[in-house]
Amino acid sequence: MRNLNEDTITQAVIERFSRTPDPRLKEIMTSLVQHLHAFAREVRLTEEEWFKGIQYLTDTGHMCSDTRQEFILLSDTLGLSMLTVAMNNDKPAGCTEPTVFGPFFLEQAPEYQLGDDVANGAKGEPCLVSGTVKGLGGEPIPNALINVWQADADGNYDVQYEHLAHPQARGILHADAQGRFHFKTILAEAYPIPSDGPVGAMLKATKNHPWRPAHLHFMIEAPGYERLITHVFRDHDQYLDSDVVFGVRSTLIADWVKQADGSYSLTYDFVLNPEK
Numbered sequence: 001m002r003n004l005n006e007d008t009i010t011q012a013v014i015e016r017f018s019r020t021p022d023p024r025l026k027e028i029m030t031s032l033v034q035h036l037h038a039f040a041r042e043v044r045l046t047e048e049e050w051f052k053g054i055q056y057l058t059d060t061g062h063m064c065s066d067t068r069q070e071f072i073l074l075s076d077t078l079g080l081s082m083l084t085v086a087m088n089n090d091k092p093a094g095c096t097e098p099t100v101f102g103p104f105f106l107e108q109a110p111e112y113q114l115g116d117d118v119a120n121g122a123k124g125e126p127c128l129v130s131g132t133v134k135g136l137g138g139e140p141i142p143n144a145l146i147n148v149w150q151a152d153a154d155g156n157y158d159v160q161y162e163h164l165a166h167p168q169a170r171g172i173l174h175a176d177a178q179g180r181f182h183f184k185t186i187l188a189e190a191y192p193i194p195s196d197g198p199v200g201a202m203l204k205a206t207k208n209h210p211w212r213p214a215h216l217h218f219m220i221e222a223p224g225y226e227r228l229i230t231h232v233f234r235d236h237d238q239y240l241d242s243d244v245v246f247g248v249r250s251t252l253i254a255d256w257v258k259q260a261d262g263s264y265s266l267t268y269d270f271v272l273n274p275e276k
């Protein structure tokens with residue numbers, strides 16, 4: 001393999017990976033090389049631009065920490081996260097649709113009883129959330145495990161604060177024997193994704209805003225059913241049609257009703273897909 005040129009190098013690289021024993025890895029490497037080279041040819045990538053790209057990825061890596069995942073933000077804002085969700089979750093009609101996971105989930109959330117306040121001191125208007133978890137056949141799913149998390153009224157998740165004594169606006173609950181749940185929390189508000197890093201710079205350079213429409217995150221699990229990772233969005237939010245991470249689905253938009261006392265209520269019924 002000598003004297004490779006623009007026309008012969010792609011095939012030479014693909015051949016270099018041709019002995020990869022894992023067939024899936026081989027498929028991915030081959031396709032990656034093909035598309036990466038095609039991209040460079042299509043835009044006639046200059047050496048300066050190549051170096052800028054390397055610097056951009058380096059900066060993205062440097063921005064990452066235990067509580068900041070800039071690569072996930074990059075994937076989200078390029079639509080890759082939502083594309084992957086869409087390709088891998090072909091659920092039957094009637095199931096609750098999934099959307100992006102986002103970077104702010106915590107494995108170790110506090111456990112709550114039904115009716116508790118998961119806000120745990122987070123700033124925001126009070127909100128009562130209730131609903132049911134059922135299977136596609138309409139059967140209630142007793143004891144379904146419900147993980148919820150959200151940003152506060154200032155648009156921050158608890159993990160974005162440096163010195164918080166305990167988790168806020170997130171928790172784990174179990175549905176009751178009839179698949180019903182209810183808990184107190186705060187009203188979800190629109191918020192900008194972290195934009196003080198390379199992803200923010202990319203959004204600015206491309207004249208895009210960093211906002212997500214108001215939403216509450218849910219992850220719902222029950223034996224015999226596919227895990228559901230989704231949000232419930234607030235109707236009438238100004239960012240529903242320009243979500244910076246392309247995550248909005250019409251079926252996930254609900255009415256968060258203002259009560260006479262100024263608090264809010266949200267009711268949403270989830271439908272899980274039975275495992276095959």
Ligand code: BEZ
Pocket residue numbers: 072073076100101102103104193194212245
């Ligand atoms: C979120 O909704 O928490 C989120 C999703 C993608 C990027 C940033 C935040």
Ligand code: FE
Pocket residue numbers: 102150151212215217
């Ligand atoms: Fe979020």
